Amino acid sequence: MKTPTEDHDLIRWLDGEMTAAERERFAARLESDPVLKADAEALLQLGAALRAHLPGEMPLPHADFFNSQIQVRIAQEDEPARSGAPSRGRWLEWFRLPSFATALAAAAAVVIAGVMIWQQDETGESMVLSTYTPNPGVQARAFHSQEAQATVLMLDGLEAMPADHKIVGYHIQHSEREQDVATTLYGERGEVVLVVSEDSHHQPRLLSVSTQP
Amino acid sequence: MPAPTAPDPGEVPDSDLVKRCQAGDTRAFDALVTRYRGKVYAMTYHMIQNETEAWDLSQEAFIKAWRALPQFKLDSSFYTWLYRITHNVTYDWLRKKKIQGDGEFDDSHTEHRVAAGAETVPHGDPAPDVAMKRMELGERIRDAIAQLSPDHRQVILLREVDGLAYEEIAEVVPCSLGTVMSRLFYARKKLQELLKDAYENAD
Amino acid sequence: MRTLAVITLALSLLAHAAGQQPAPGSPPGGSARKPATDGKVWGALIYATNDPKGLIGSKEQAPREFAGLQARLGKVFPYQHFEILGQHLQDVFREYESWVVPTKDLFLKVDSKGPAKGGGMNLHLQFWREQQVLVKTDATLRADSPLFIGGPKWREGQLIFVLVLQK
Numbered sequence: 001m002k003t004p005t006e007d008h009d010l011i012r013w014l015d016g017e018m019t020a021a022e023r024e025r026f027a028a029r030l031e032s033d034p035v036l037k038a039d040a041e042a043l044l045q046l047g048a049a050l051r052a053h054l055p056g057e058m059p060l061p062h063a064d065f066f067n068s069q070i071q072v073r074i075a076q077e078d079e080p081a082r083s084g085a086p087s088r089g090r091w092l093e094w095f096r097l098p099s100f101a102t103a104l105a106a107a108a109a110v111v112i113a114g115v116m117i118w119q120q121d122e123t124g125e126s127m128v129l130s131t132y133t134p135n136p137g138v139q140a141r142a143f144h145s146q147e148a149q150a151t152v153l154m155l156d157g158l159e160a161m162p163a164d165h166k167i168v169g170y171h172i173q174h175s176e177r178e179q180d181v182a183t184t185l186y187g188e189r190g191e192v193v194l195v196v197s198e199d200s201h202h203q204p205r206l207l208s209v210s211t212q213p
Numbered sequence: 214m215p216a217p218t219a220p221d222p223g224e225v226p227d228s229d230l231v232k233r234c235q236a237g238d239t240r241a242f243d244a245l246v247t248r249y250r251g252k253v254y255a256m257t258y259h260m261i262q263n264e265t266e267a268w269d270l271s272q273e274a275f276i277k278a279w280r281a282l283p284q285f286k287l288d289s290s291f292y293t294w295l296y297r298i299t300h301n302v303t304y305d306w307l308r309k310k311k312i313q314g315d316g317e318f319d320d321s322h323t324e325h326r327v328a329a330g331a332e333t334v335p336h337g338d339p340a341p342d343v344a345m346k347r348m349e350l351g352e353r354i355r356d357a358i359a360q361l362s363p364d365h366r367q368v369i370l371l372r373e374v375d376g377l378a379y380e381e382i383a384e385v386v387p388c389s390l391g392t393v394m395s396r397l398f399y400a401r402k403k404l405q406e407l408l409k410d411a412y413e414n415a416d
Numbered sequence: 417m418r419t420l421a422v423i424t425l426a427l428s429l430l431a432h433a434a435g436q437q438p439a440p441g442s443p444p445g446g447s448a449r450k451p452a453t454d455g456k457v458w459g460a461l462i463y464a465t466n467d468p469k470g471l472i473g474s475k476e477q478a479p480r481e482f483a484g485l486q487a488r489l490g491k492v493f494p495y496q497h498f499e500i501l502g503q504h505l506q507d508v509f510r511e512y513e514s515w516v517v518p519t520k521d522l523f524l525k526v527d528s529k530g531p532a533k534g535g536g537m538n539l540h541l542q543f544w545r546e547q548q549v550l551v552k553t554d555a556t557l558r559a560d561s562p563l564f565i566g567g568p569k570w571r572e573g574q575l576i577f578v579l580v581l582q583k
Contacts, residue, residue, distance in 0.1 A: 007398045015397070043405070046404060046405055047401075050369070050373040053354045054358070056252060056255055056375050060250050061268060066246075066268070070242075070246055070272060070275050074239055074276070074279050077280070124534060124558055125558060126561040126562070126581075127556040128555050128563075129553070129555060129556065131551055131553045132551065132553070133552075134552075140551050148564075149488065150488055150492065150562045150563070151564070152564045153551070155551055155565065155568075158545075158569075161570040165570075167463075167501055167570070168502075169476060169518060169519050170503075171502065172506070172518070175515075177512055183512075183514070183515055185515070196517060198513075202263065202265070204515070204525070204544060
């Protein structure tokens, strides 16, 4: 049985954390101890496999949108005192871009956030501040309808729901959070209708108990 | 051995960008985000193995970094400091979701992967454990990483994937140098055990 | 195995809930700890169509305070008929995610980001179609200013999700 110090020697050698003198002494040990040498070689092989298969840097999906949304959130946290905000139509155009993965969007983000904050303060309307559609075939565009006095988030490019698919509607009046892991939804008569939870990959799990008449 | 990124010659050093951020320059912060987003995303992705959540957590880490920048005294490198924030954000998330440790999260994850492998073989063919052996090495490695506790997972990723020195890992986690070494040792032994037959079945 | 675990958990929760089934009309789950909330939202899934024969005959009615919703929808979406397929009145929990599930097909996950300046709530919303998230959005929701989400086409019309902050 090796001592913790010996274990630490091995990993310090592996990780290049030894001084030159320590390395020299450890190299001599390796030559005289075939078991230790085999162990060291196996761990070197493991390290190489990890580095080969787990990249230290990965391309970020929607990278420009990632940056621009950060800029929007930063601007939201700053003081909203921005004068001379551009006209309202400008930021709406941003949302209409086919994808947010454009350098223009990133560059315009601060201005956009400024407009949004200005608009929030002035109008008292609901606002869509940012959107992200994981499916690149789907585009989101947001606008405010003065006539309807509503904010609209339009999703273009969605696959149609099959015509023969039956949609069962619920009438949920109340919910209870259970043990921090699931939400129970109750209907009009206090009956349990659904239990909603998330799995470890954060996919929702909906378990229906009864259907509405 | 991978090494922490050093700025290319001619590239604005992190410390200059940090100082500009501290003066309120959001464009400087945008440059830092661009410089480190791929690394932060890779780190969170390897930790939780969920693309969408890793994207959100990476963004959260940068937002928290922006908020904390006024207090950052440049007494360590920006990337070590940023990794520490990323570490905290990821751990908060794991804690909130109550999937920390060797329990529910890891078991379910493993079962999920085995089932996915098993689906590719017809009924009556090899059992799931055999199907698992046939899994591609990269998938085996990701699966093994997921079976480590978050503490061990984080340390091995910081060392092997990001190439951080022990002192930097100790600063990110934070913990003592002895703990870094112990965790690295245990994590490697556990990975060896989980992957002991992987190389002979590797593609 | 994982699915089994989820179902087992859900069933145990249901057993727990069933054990606390309240009398009709009374608030259910009275003994459960009440988590902090930031407000209340009403969500509905609407079927919009120009074909009156295509309506499914749902009896669902919007609460009185949201009356006139159909007319407002008609200002945005090019349809004549708007039928409520399902509806959900939901507390927005402060510390937990909230779900607005008028149907199992299209539903919303709501995370509170706290009160908004000038009233209303800052929310992070995720619009789900079964197991697929269609859009994630940060939004400020204010009373008297509903959010309409234009969803997928269905039959001769379109599905629309409506979210309204209760006063």
